[in-house]
Amino acid sequence: MTKPGTVLLLSTYPIVKPQHGGQVRLLNIKRAYERAGWKVASLAVYTEESYSNEVGSFDIPFPATSKYRLFNGRNVPLITDLLSGPFAAAEDGGLPSILAQIPAQIDVIHVEQPWLWPLAVELKKRPQYASAITVYGSQNIEEPLKRSIFEDYNVGGADEVLRAIEALERNAARDADLTLAVTQDDAAVLEKWGADKVALQPNGIEAWHADDKALAKWREKLPKFPWLLYVASAHPPNFTRFSEILGDSLACFPPTSRLVVVGSVTEHIYRVMNSTRWSHLNLSRLQLLFTLSDEDLAAVKSLAHGFILPIPFGGGSNLKTAEALYSGSYVVGTPAAFRGYEDCMDLPEVRVADNPKSFQRSIREVLFQPSPPPLEPGSQALARRQDLRWEARMDRLPPLVEKLMQRGAP
């Protein structure tokens, strides 16, 4: 067996204090490598306006004033991820700083999402890194996702950008020694693009435990009647079609209940629902908690009667889906929300709704169902949920990489 070496993780977000799904996944990848005995250097090329605090020692900012913030001389919104690659790989961009601080010896370059693939290519040109194995961690098929986001934000004339994104993804898939996909559908696309070795590496969850004090505190603050929870980040697909998926109305919640919203999506949900025709009704059914500490979030998740997953599109799979499924509570979600967790759609507490009426009906129905019974130790139901944990899912990764090294790739 090959001895574990050093892995360089490349991303466009720091993972010191993970908030959104991409950060959480990457942190768990890092932990999996570390558990397997690898040394891990994590380097994020981050937008300084988004992540000013809580950055790691290798992380470098992508300045708001950089000339690389323009796409072919044009200012195109919502593509700093795409632009961070050319910045990181450029001599007059981030490359000198990056070369100055990354380890001299790197065995594996793991690029999470395709954005920093140009940097990986640039590093591989250096003799000291030329033999490093490249791993492309695909979280989504990015081009259609970006296309949907552009449509939602009315960003026109961006075909060139979309072509650039697809080209980047294709290059990463084709040239990487190992490509990771989060769903079977994504894996099929990546293989079609010429990826040699594609491994399915679905998202997982961090098991949580709520302490009694936090539970008591939140029991006081939350509705006494069954209520549902929506936990999400401010990633556009989490809110741009939220109202549409719920039929523009939260009347499916009784006046005694609430849709409790947690995470950085909160302010967006308020804005979206406040601009609906039924704003007065909709706001009366919301309880907004914004971003919570881990302790508070654990308590709120433990007390929820159920979760909603109003995810309209996007490749990849959602961490919040895994969390909702793991909870054992009711889950009402769109078909897109269960991407990567198709094997869990038959669970008795899961409701899949492919249109607004069905979504509303499912909410009404689960709110009047008794809480699902606790999962019995040793039961198959519990085992299926244990398999959703990050440890169970990510510990499969290091052996794959070690196997490649053994074979002497590239």
Added chain:
Amino acid sequence: MNKIWLDVTSILGWSRPAVGIIRVEAECAKFALGHLDSRVEFCRFDQREGYVRVDPSEVRQTLDRIGRSHQPDQQTSVSLPIASVAPGSSSTVRLATFVRSVLQWLPQIMRSPLHRYLAERREAARAAANGLRELRRAVRAWRKPLAHMTQLTSSPVVKELGLPFSRGDVYVSLGLDWDQKNQTYIAEKKYSENFKTLLCCYDVIPVKYPHLCVGDVSAKFARYFADIAWCADEIVCISECSRRDLLALLRELGAPTPPTTVIRLGSDLPKADPEDVRSATKDAAGDRFILFVSTIERRKNHETLYRAYTRLLDQGETNLPKLVFVGMPGWGVTDFLADLRFDVRVARLIQVLTNVSDNDLMWLYENALFTAFPSIYEGWGLAVAESLANGKFCLASKAASIPEVGGDLIEYLDPWDVPKWAERLKWYFDHPEELNRIEELIRTQYVAPTWEDTAKTVLGRAEALLDQQRREMHSGVDAIMPTTEIGRYEEPAPKSAAAIR
């Protein structure tokens, strides 16, 4: 023994003649008093106290007070009757009520000019109040940008308030619930105490046609209807049209669809005593007149009749009967009332009567050539029913529920088709023999629903819920769940209401 609790909150706070919703609550209370047994109790809701039992003697006094409340001295003027302030009323309403109360204490000689002075400046006062309110909102938003979301960070905390209902009782509310009740409290208590509720839908006009109502009421009423859908074991609707509209709205909102029953509102009024009819009423109406009984507001579409009349005048008609509007001026008709005041063509031809007593109203119905009702939208169309109950033909709008009221006995027109209204008015003016023929038909074929029938139907539905509750309790079903199948979207089959004729 389980009881039916009839909510009388709206009539307790009312001091004007009973019209519309108030009349329904009052007539049901009157019927319940007349047929009072130990199964019926009265209650009211107060935002601070919760539900409180009301003694039948207090209900009797209230009904007497409402029956005596018309103000004949102010007839034909725009009056501002004193209404008690409902709990939770806006500061504007509270201020207006306070001003009216103060005016009541002044001598008549001072009151009338001051009253007129203030009435003319109502718009200015409203604009100033809105300006101050917006300024206050701006200052607050500036100081605490996220404060508007603060209220959304807490759960629905319902204070523990009074509730005299017992497990198995039935609560009936037919009043101005969107202003006076707390549906969250009803929903919470209904599930915890296990009583049944019978609520009422008059119409969904504020949601369907918000532009015809005061301010932005659409969102507020959408919440109200969604809330009652969650609270009600049954909803009585005053027409098939209202029932259809309500179910369509609830389906659109994704709320549950409780069982619904259509009731018919009474239209019986006592015969006029000609000796008691005031001369002012007779003088205003003259010998030959047609009648339109309704609040003067945009939705009622008085404008179509006015334009039809001016069209006939412009065509050279000289022998037109008077057009008598009976009703209080409401919202959105300032320009229209100004037209009536300044248009010399109709100066003596169109009369506006306000605060008309029941006796005078009956006299007007009995002596009118016929009635007109060009409303744009209705939940029912009481004036059409009253016209028929008094044996009078009505030229009516074909919109919404109105054809349900008049059936085949009257003629319906597009409410916006002014030329057609002018043509048909003229035709009926010129064909009194046809009016006589129709009146004969009405006399032989129309059976006017009585208010007693209405009350019987409502309390009959409450009795049915009481029985249902009893059966459920005996069979061990703890009916804390909504009666409605909450996942259902299909329109439920209408229940047959025995009292519908």
